[in-house]
Amino acid sequence: MTLVLAFMLVCCVAPAFSAHEATKTAVAAPAPATIDDAAILNFALNLEYLEANFYSCAAYGKPIDKELWGGGPAPVGCRKAKLSRKMQLYAESIARDEIAHVVFLRAALGAGAVAQPLIDIGPAFVTAANVALNTTLVPPFDAYGNDVLFLHAAFIFEDVGVTAYKGAARLIANKDYLEAAAGILAVEAYHGGAIRTLLLPIANFKVVPYGVPVSAIIEAISALRNAASGAQVDQGLFNKQGGYVIAPADANAVAYSRTAAQVLSVVSLGGAMNKGGFFPQGLNGLIK
Numbered sequence: 001m002t003l004v005l006a007f008m009l010v011c012c013v014a015p016a017f018s019a020h021e022a023t024k025t026a027v028a029a030p031a032p033a034t035i036d037d038a039a040i041l042n043f044a045l046n047l048e049y050l051e052a053n054f055y056s057c058a059a060y061g062k063p064i065d066k067e068l069w070g071g072g073p074a075p076v077g078c079r080k081a082k083l084s085r086k087m088q089l090y091a092e093s094i095a096r097d098e099i100a101h102v103v104f105l106r107a108a109l110g111a112g113a114v115a116q117p118l119i120d121i122g123p124a125f126v127t128a129a130n131v132a133l134n135t136t137l138v139p140p141f142d143a144y145g146n147d148v149l150f151l152h153a154a155f156i157f158e159d160v161g162v163t164a165y166k167g168a169a170r171l172i173a174n175k176d177y178l179e180a181a182a183g184i185l186a187v188e189a190y191h192g193g194a195i196r197t198l199l200l201p202i203a204n205f206k207v208v209p210y211g212v213p214v215s216a217i218i219e220a221i222s223a224l225r226n227a228a229s230g231a232q233v234d235q236g237l238f239n240k241q242g243g244y245v246i247a248p249a250d251a252n253a254v255a256y257s258r259t260a261a262q263v264l265s266v267v268s269l270g271g272a273m274n275k276g277g278f279f280p281q282g283l284n285g286l287i288k
């Protein structure tokens with residue numbers, strides 16, 4: 001409940017008027033719409049649209065089926081990634097899961113499912129990499145360029161998905177939805193663990209053509225997500241003692257939570273009104 005209220009205060013409540021202004025304001029501000037289970041599932045659906053389209057493009061060279069867009073626009077920047085045979089299998093495995101999440105959430109929401117928002121899976125990666133590294137990479141970061149670059153792009157999303165589902169758990173009233181969300185969280189966490197496991201053995205390799213080690217770029221992405229969240233809810237590939245971090249988590253090895261506001265800040269790359277980054281026009285639904 002506290003989180004719901006905190007979120008409403010951040011996002012939805014009109015700024016307080018002074019007493020003087022209030023007397024001049026004849027029309028009361030509309031009450032904020034209720035953040036119910038459907039609103040939370042639609043928030044999740046927006047994130048799944050993003051992930052599903054990224055992996056579908058990387059693996060198959062095309063967005064998710066148009067019939068899953070709900071009348072929304074095509075994503076921007078879709079390309080087939082240049083992947084080794086092994087990495088292609090990873091990309092296909094994750095793509096199947098993320099597309100299934102979209103199908104599942106759309107079915108659970110029925111007519112209440114929000115349309116696919118405008119999704120940027122091209123230029124947004126360039127911006128994310130430049131912001132993370134506080135530089136302008138030349139050539140621009142190419143999420144589809146090779147195995148290593150694809151893994152960096154994948155790393156941006158999965159940990160955020162885990163923290164988003166965990167943060168939303170306490171807001172979901174219906175236990176069937178809660179159990180399903182736990183299951184989706186687990187799948188995102190398997191993906192995140194796999195991506196980290198693929199990155200760890202090459203952590204010291206310098207990423208061509210930038211000459212920056214993998215671990216440094218991953219650390220910068222993690223730091224960017226922390227900064228956008230305004231909270232220490234993220235970890236790179238190594239802990240302070242230099243040990244592997246397969247599962248970013250707190251001191252109890254419990255996965256971190258992010259509030260909806262923190263997730264929005266990350267996926268919009270800190271854009272004003274949560275528009276920008278991977279969602280140039282923001283998300284669809286009540287939580288945006």
Ligand SMILES: *[C@@H]1O[C@H](CO)[C@@H](O)[C@H](O)[C@H]1NC(C)=O
Nearest residue numbers: 130131132133134135136227
């Ligand atoms: C980013 O780079 C600029 C110019 O190179 C520098 O002045 C600034 O301090 C850097 N910011 C951070 C956070 O490192």
